[in-house]
Amino acid sequence: xxxxxxxxxxxxxxxxxxxxxxxxxxxxxxxxxxxxxxxxxxxxxxxxxxxxxxxxxxxxxxxxxxxxxxxxxxxxxxxxxxxxxxxxxxxxxxxxxxxxxxxxxxxxxxxxxxxxxxxxxxxxxxxxxxxxxxxxxxxxxxxxxxxxxxxxxxxxxxxxxxxxxxxxxxxxxxxxxxxxxxxxxxxxxxxxxxxxxxxxxxxxxxxxxxxxxxxxxxxxxxxxxxxxxxxxxxxxxxxxxxxxxxxxxxxxxxxxxxxxxxxxxxxxxxxxxxxxxxxxxxxxxxxxxxxxxxxxxxxxxxxxxxxxxxxxxxxxxxxxxxxxxxxxxxxxxxxxxxxxxxxxxxxxxxxxxxxxxxxxxxxxxxxxxxxx
Amino acid sequence: xxxxxxxxxxxxxxxxxxxxxxxxxxxxxxxxxxxxxxxxxxxxxxxxxxxxxxxxxxxxxxxxxxxxxxxxxxxxxxxxxxxxxxxxxxxxxxxxxxxxxxxxxxxxxxxxxxxxxxxxxxxxxxxxxxxxxxxxxxxxxxxxxxxxxxxxxxxxxxxxxxxxxxxxxxxxxxxxxxxxxxxxxxxxxxxxxxxxx
Numbered sequence: 001x002x003x004x005x006x007x008x009x010x011x012x013x014x015x016x017x018x019x020x021x022x023x024x025x026x027x028x029x030x031x032x033x034x035x036x037x038x039x040x041x042x043x044x045x046x047x048x049x050x051x052x053x054x055x056x057x058x059x060x061x062x063x064x065x066x067x068x069x070x071x072x073x074x075x076x077x078x079x080x081x082x083x084x085x086x087x088x089x090x091x092x093x094x095x096x097x098x099x100x101x102x103x104x105x106x107x108x109x110x111x112x113x114x115x116x117x118x119x120x121x122x123x124x125x126x127x128x129x130x131x132x133x134x135x136x137x138x139x140x141x142x143x144x145x146x147x148x149x150x151x152x153x154x155x156x157x158x159x160x161x162x163x164x165x166x167x168x169x170x171x172x173x174x175x176x177x178x179x180x181x182x183x184x185x186x187x188x189x190x191x192x193x194x195x196x197x198x199x200x201x202x203x204x205x206x207x208x209x210x211x212x213x214x215x216x217x218x219x220x221x222x223x224x225x226x227x228x229x230x231x232x233x234x235x236x237x238x239x240x241x242x243x244x245x246x247x248x249x250x251x252x253x254x255x256x257x258x259x260x261x262x263x264x265x266x267x268x269x270x271x272x273x274x275x276x277x278x279x280x281x282x283x284x285x286x287x288x289x290x291x292x293x294x295x296x297x298x299x300x301x302x303x304x305x306x307x308x309x310x311x312x313x314x315x316x317x318x319x320x321x322x323x324x325x326x327x328x329x330x331x332x333x334x335x336x337x338x339x340x341x342x343x344x345x346x347x348x349x350x351x352x353x354x355x356x357x358x359x360x361x362x363x364x365x366x367x368x369x370x371x372x
Numbered sequence: 373x374x375x376x377x378x379x380x381x382x383x384x385x386x387x388x389x390x391x392x393x394x395x396x397x398x399x400x401x402x403x404x405x406x407x408x409x410x411x412x413x414x415x416x417x418x419x420x421x422x423x424x425x426x427x428x429x430x431x432x433x434x435x436x437x438x439x440x441x442x443x444x445x446x447x448x449x450x451x452x453x454x455x456x457x458x459x460x461x462x463x464x465x466x467x468x469x470x471x472x473x474x475x476x477x478x479x480x481x482x483x484x485x486x487x488x489x490x491x492x493x494x495x496x497x498x499x500x501x502x503x504x505x506x507x508x509x510x511x512x513x514x515x516x517x518x519x520x521x522x523x524x525x526x527x528x529x530x531x532x533x534x535x536x537x538x539x540x541x542x543x544x545x546x547x548x549x550x551x552x553x554x555x556x557x558x559x560x561x562x563x564x565x566x567x568x569x
Contacts, residue, residue: 075453136452187452188488188510188519205517226517311515338486339389341512345454 102241108176115168124167133178135260142172144353199223204230212319213271218312254328254367255321262333268322270306270313289359377405430530449490470526488512
């Protein structure tokens, strides 16, 4: 059980040995009984090892050196995610670029990653995560999706053919002010961090602030409420930035906004019970997407329109995008179904992202197949 | 049901909160009267475990908690990253059971809940064999999306029904900048009738 770090060479040469604790006394007794002198170089090896590990982890958190050493199975700070984006772009300049689409209330940049193999204003897919800041598995999944696209863009036939004709836009931290707040002050913060005159309460629900049934039933007019729709549609810069982007781009074919939790795949409408004209098609796509998702780990999802599956909600993102003519508008509610809720253990990040990616591919490929 | 209310017929399966294993199936009817008085519930469940197994597991849980030499205290269970310290798992489990009573009482035909987090827990050591805990639990309210803070006092001994007393804050918001938006109405009533549950 003795671990020689400097092996015996012969008389007159020193020997270094690591001694497991139970052997310490017997070894000392043996050496003394035979007149062999010794000195202790390291009192506690384990303590040193532990310390080094801690230093390494700390070092890693401060400077991820590449997206290959980045830890996808843990939650990261805003700075770490923004640094990740820059690394990804630097490593893949021919595929990935970063666009600033606006600034948040607290003046943080709103970044979108663009994945493109060329062309000009190609038809595109939009994916956003983290619009509700407390839904941490979504931002974490967004980071994973970004890396996944880079890893698979050549060897995955489906993804390669998708990128031959379409671009992908990915906004990972759609609500950075809220995200920072969840890390520093209140883990359960959902809304933006805007102040509007006439109230001491802060924040607007960014998923009630869109111009689709704005202010109707399914949102609150009370600034202190978690579903406060805001003083008017697009009052929130985080929302306005996306609205402007979508309108200026003019060629987005699929729009997916990602939330947690509940394990649902939803399509419009939320603000009215009138079914969308494309209800049948969207329902069929949802069915396929959910089947693909479950195939990986058996995770159970339900699907349907927002209003029939979850509850009435007005001023929602995908109601607006659908009404803009983006037929393939979907919302995900990722894991779990309430046991951990927003506090999903980090070890579920990667499995969640992996299974969700399969569903996303179904949606994106359907859009690809139905380009006019 | 015309002039009476809405009646729901439910068939569902249950799963063990800790392991995710199937724990049994239930049949229930719930009638929400038009008058908004509490719903009338009829329920029958068939558990997968027999009474003896359930009792053994209760005893095991009880011993785990009693085994600790100091009064248990804790904060943020799970933490922001979803971690639960193994030593605090039993206490979290009791919180889930106790909160389910609160949620059962508070929920309506249009309002539902999940237990989001145990904000704090403090054990009170008793002279008798009962376990007693003071909790602050956060409930996630659907569809309002509000996080409701509830103070819960829980006592338990295996073989006895869980006893829960609670008080939930009526409004969480407006306390941001210290200027009260609190409605301040009947917020002072502790729900003494708690549970034999």
